[in-house]
Amino acid sequence: MDITLLAAIVIAVVLLTVVGFFLVRTQRPGKPGKEETTPEATGEAAGATAVEDRERDTGTVRTPPAQAPPATRPAEPAEPELESPPPSAGRMVRLRARLARSQSSFGQGLLNLLSSDSLDEDAWEEIEDTLITADIGVTSASQIVESLRTRVKVLGTRGPDEVRTLLREELLAQITTAADRTVHTEPHGDRPAVIMVVGVNGTGKTTTTGKLARALVGDGRSVVLGAADTFRAAASEQLQTWGGRVGAPVVTKEEGSDPASVAFDAVSRGIEDGADTVIIDTAGRLHTKTGLMDELGKVKRVVEKKSQVDEVLLVLDATTGQNGLRQARVFGEVVNVTGIALTKLDGTAKGGIIVQVQRELGVPVKLVGLGEGPDDLAPFDPEVFVDTILSED
Numbered sequence: 001m002d003i004t005l006l007a008a009i010v011i012a013v014v015l016l017t018v019v020g021f022f023l024v025r026t027q028r029p030g031k032p033g034k035e036e037t038t039p040e041a042t043g044e045a046a047g048a049t050a051v052e053d054r055e056r057d058t059g060t061v062r063t064p065p066a067q068a069p070p071a072t073r074p075a076e077p078a079e080p081e082l083e084s085p086p087p088s089a090g091r092m093v094r095l096r097a098r099l100a101r102s103q104s105s106f107g108q109g110l111l112n113l114l115s116s117d118s119l120d121e122d123a124w125e126e127i128e129d130t131l132i133t134a135d136i137g138v139t140s141a142s143q144i145v146e147s148l149r150t151r152v153k154v155l156g157t158r159g160p161d162e163v164r165t166l167l168r169e170e171l172l173a174q175i176t177t178a179a180d181r182t183v184h185t186e187p188h189g190d191r192p193a194v195i196m197v198v199g200v201n202g203t204g205k206t207t208t209t210g211k212l213a214r215a216l217v218g219d220g221r222s223v224v225l226g227a228a229d230t231f232r233a234a235a236s237e238q239l240q241t242w243g244g245r246v247g248a249p250v251v252t253k254e255e256g257s258d259p260a261s262v263a264f265d266a267v268s269r270g271i272e273d274g275a276d277t278v279i280i281d282t283a284g285r286l287h288t289k290t291g292l293m294d295e296l297g298k299v300k301r302v303v304e305k306k307s308q309v310d311e312v313l314l315v316l317d318a319t320t321g322q323n324g325l326r327q328a329r330v331f332g333e334v335v336n337v338t339g340i341a342l343t344k345l346d347g348t349a350k351g352g353i354i355v356q357v358q359r360e361l362g363v364p365v366k367l368v369g370l371g372e373g374p375d376d377l378a379p380f381d382p383e384v385f386v387d388t389i390l391s392e393d
């Protein structure tokens with residue numbers, strides 16, 4: 001055999017052996033190697049890299065990849081049943097027992113003094129002191145006493161009914177103002193009415209916002225709530241609970257967000273939804289903190305870019321007396337308060353604050369809080385108030 005032919009055969013055999021060895025290796029199962037990478041896997045990795053790049057570029061929050069649905073779905077949580085709150089009309093009459101409990105000692109004290117056998121100087125002074133102790137204010141107290149002295153003299157006799165009638169008229173003359181007590185909740189055109197709820201810490205703003213929303217729903221209105229108290233996370237949760245119970249959507253943002261932006265979004269949502277009323281709960285702030293008061297002014301100005309503000313309700317705690325008046329003055333300067341919601345009237349005998357706050361601020365008390373229950377907020381009715389504190393039962 002030719003030596004060249006032999007060499008060619010040997011080389012061919014060696015080549016076939018080497019190729020055969022590699023072919024067998026690649027078909028054998030073993031550890032995942034580079035050659036095992038699937039196109040899908042490569043695509044996923046490329047996709048992930050693209051997402052990461054986008055995130056790096058835009059700083060957006062990453063959304064977790066969609067999970068494959070489980071074979072059997074867990075049961076949907078049951079929708080909470082919506083409550084049907086009672087309408088707002090006649091609430092003060094329903095809550096008169098609360099009012100009688102807290103205020104009637106004041107009324108009865110006055111009636112007893114006026115009915116005493118001799119109405120001498122000391123007695124008149126005591127009547128004036130009783131009125132001042134009830135936070136009615138010095139000016140109003142002396143006006144009431146002056147007028148009563150004159151009328152008692154003219155009347156001559158002082159039977160219990162006459163005394164009651166006199167006192168009723170004098171108290172009503174001090175409480176009734178020409179100002180309108182309507183809470184302006186009616187939408188105008190395609191825009192909802194906008195109500196801002198303001199006040200110092202702990203007066204009951206969030207509670208009043210929630211109670212008012214309930215009362216409006218009870219009156220057949222649709223309401224959107226704005227949790228612009230972004231300072232206290234619990235306030236937003238509290239409001240969501242109030243809203244959830246009556247099906248009122250609550251616009252919120254994370255703690256520390258700009259309250260003006262929450263308020264703006266809440267009004268936008270109200271317009272989109274065609275809601276009747278938007279109520280914005282704001283953070284409690286001390287009237288002495290200029291920065292915080294400026295922030296409140298900003299919230300109102302930002303809302304006004306979207307819609308007029310129909311009502312600014314100042315929430316005052318009836319138990320804080322004179323301090324409440326100081327707060328009212330400063331808030332009035334910053335946001336043009338249109339009405340007072342006087343809370344915790346069930347917890348104090350100093351209902352006379354109603355007279356003083358209206359006189360000082362020239363703004364009517366529109367709502368009164370008479371308890372911690374969800375429906376313990378009532379439109380203020382001066383006649384029911386006076387009749388209750390002068391009633392014998």
Ligand SMILES: Nc1nc2c(ncn2[C@@H]2O[C@H](COP(=O)(O)OP(=O)(O)OP(=O)(O)O)[C@@H](O)[C@H]2O)c(=O)[nH]1
Pocket residue numbers: 199200201202203204205206207208229232235283284285342343344345346347368369370371372376
């Ligand atoms: N007895 C009584 N308690 C009330 C009334 N209104 C509110 N409260 C209570 O007052 C407390 C404070 O109420 P909130 O609504 O949290 O007060 P807030 O003004 O929103 O508080 P901040 O957000 O901290 O400023 C709660 O315990 C309420 O239940 C009322 O009319 N009567």
